[in-house]
Amino acid sequence: MKLLVTGGAGFIGSAVVRRAVAQGHSVVNVDALTYAACLDNIEVVADAPGYxxxxxxxxxxxxxxxxxxxHRPDAIMHLAAESHVDRSIDGPAAFIDTNVTGTYVLLEAARAYWTEAGKPTDFRFHHISTDEVFGSLGETGFFTEDSPYQPNSPYSASKASSDHLIRAWHETYGLPIVLTNCSNNYGPFQFPEKLIPVVILKALSGQPIPIYGQGDNIRDWLHVEDHAEALLLVLEKASSGSSYNIGGENEMTNLELVQMLCGILDRLRPARKPYAEQITFVTDRPGHDRRYAIDPTRIVEDLGWHPAYTPETGLEQTVQWYLDNEAWLNALLARDGVGERLGAAK
Structure with missing residues (x-):
């Protein structure tokens, strides 16, 4: 297929672009190159035929x-978004502007293009979203595709809004869409404002490793390569109007995650003392969701997808990548907000 991927110089978008090119698709990568984008993420495909x-x-x-x-693509994969919860607390306007208004503009352009092409039934507008739109879980239960929307941060509210726009353009105008909601992603090329690269960066520099609250918030961790594989599978095989939740089935508390990362660093890059001694608990994020967990039964049963990475294999691979690519990491340290505490506003 010929794919138009928005946000393809970002973390998840670049993983999709790299995998799509490797699978033989033609790819048009559309990116505004805002603060979290990096062309180095897609350098490996920059000269590839069809890119x-x-x-x-x-x-x-x-x-x-x-x-x-x-370019006349066969499908649009919409990943371009403002995505950092802490930044959304400090400056929600950018999230509404990009995630809501930007999605609306792209939808209208896609609808006009699809209509002019004769409304082909095999066209797809694939919107990539987050499990955060569903809010916070208690000690038990899982998010499913039928979970009610209860967003608790400006970021998740903006993504929930864009999800609703996608559904409305399908129901009202017949635009062929698919929608996916994923759990927390990790892996190579993640911008160093998210938890895992922050932990690695702070640990290696000898600085305190910050954990919000008591570190007991629970997340389901999904390796970005597993996610990219699932997204392309959904695009190719899912029926119009369908939605899928994509999770890694790897729940752990933030403290457990950080301790695991410190243990991996102790083995791969030993220091004079265990990295876990740098762990510091800081004031919690306002409106911090307690627990996320996804039930991936639908995508497993319908499309036969399973995550390939376990926490052990995925985190080891991720830490090793950052150790092997410190130049990539260091080049981003001067960008806006990196290394600062964001999202503390009350």
Whole structure:
């Protein structure tokens, strides 16, 4: 297929681009190159046959229409988004502007393109979202595709809004869509404002490793390569109007995760004392969701997908990648907000 991927220079988007090119798809990568984007993430495919990069903002209606007219993709995979909860607490406007307005602009451009093409039934608009739209779980239970939406942060509220737009354009205009909601991603090329690269960065620099509250918030961790594989599988095989939750089936508390990372670092890059001694508990994030966990039964039964990485194999591979790519990491340290405590506003 010929795919248009938005946000393809970001963390998850670049994993999708790399895998799609490796699978033989043609890819048009559309990215505005905001603070969290990095062209090094897709350097390996930069000269690949069938790969094209377009620097453009999804909020620019004229640019989106022109790119669709020129490249005429078979499908759109929409990953471009503001995604850091802490930043959304400090500055929610950017999240509404990009995640809601940007999605609306892209949807309208896609609808016009699809209509002009004669409304082909095999066209797909694949919207990639998050399990955070469902809110917070208690000690038991799992998010399913039928869970009610209860977003608790400006970020998750903006993604919930974009999910609703996707559904509405399908129901009202017939636009062929698929929707996926994923759990917390990790892996190579993740921008160093998210928990795992922050832990690695702080540990190696000898600084305190910050953990919100008591570290007892629980997340389901999904390796980005497992996620990219699932996204392309959904795009190729899912029926129009369907939705799938994608989870790694790897629940652990934030404290357990950080302790595991410290143990891996102790083996791979020993220091004078255990890295876990740098762990420091800091004031919790406002509105911090207690627990996320996904039931992936639908994608397993319908499409035969299973995550390949366990926490042990995935975290070891991730830590080793950061140790082997410190130049990539260090190049991003001067970017806005890296190394600062964000999202503490009350």
């Amino acid at each position: 094209t990069f377009e620097q453009a903002d999804i909020r620019d209606a004229a640019a989106m229409a022109a790119i669709l007219k020129v």
